[in-house]
Amino acid sequence: MDLSRCIPVSDDMPAFVCARCGAVSLDIDCLCQPLGKGCRADWCGSPSLRPPQACQQHPDALRYICGKCRKIAVNPELLCDPQLWPGAADDHA
Numbered sequence: 001m002d003l004s005r006c007i008p009v010s011d012d013m014p015a016f017v018c019a020r021c022g023a024v025s026l027d028i029d030c031l032c033q034p035l036g037k038g039c040r041a042d043w044c045g046s047p048s049l050r051p052p053q054a055c056q057q058h059p060d061a062l063r064y065i066c067g068k069c070r071k072i073a074v075n076p077e078l079l080c081d082p083q084l085w086p087g088a089a090d091d092h093a
Contacts, residue, residue, distance in 0.1 A: 006076045006077050006082050007077060008040075008078070008079065008080050009040055009077050009078060010040065011039060011040050011041035011044065012039050012040070012041065013026075013039060013040045014037055014038070014039055015037070015039070015040065015075070015078055016028045016031055016034050016035075016036070016037055016038075017031075017034070017035045017036060017037075017038055017042075017043065018031040018032055018033055018034060018035060019033045019034070019035035020032045020033040021072065022071075022072060023073060023074060024038075024043055024071070024072070024073045024074070024075075024078050025073065025074035025075060025078075026074070026075045026078070027074065027075075030061060030074045031074070040078060043071055044069070044071070044079075044080060045068075045069045045071075045080075046069060046071060061074065062085070063085040064076040064079055064082045064083060064084060064085060065079075065082075065083055065084075065085050065086075066079040066080060066081050066082065066083070067081035067082075067083045068080055068081045072085070
């Protein structure tokens with residue numbers, strides 16, 4: 001995926017938050033322990049609680065990290081500066 005072409009969604013875009021690692025996702029089924037639903041404005045600029053090495057429920061799923069606030073997301077468009085999670089490119093080459 002060419003992350004330079006990834007356009008962040010609006011601040012009122014609803015998404016789900018993981019209680020275990022703080023990652024955000026547009027799809028509730030991509031999170032280990034969904035905590036609830038919020039809007040991009042709720043997390044943009046705040047770091048994840050404990051950035052995961054890999055998702056416990058979905059270990060092969062790609063994760064992205066924000067280059068500015070270090071927030072973790074399943075969907076890169078939920079971040080203002082999405083970058084592939086370190087090591088993910090090697091795992092999915």
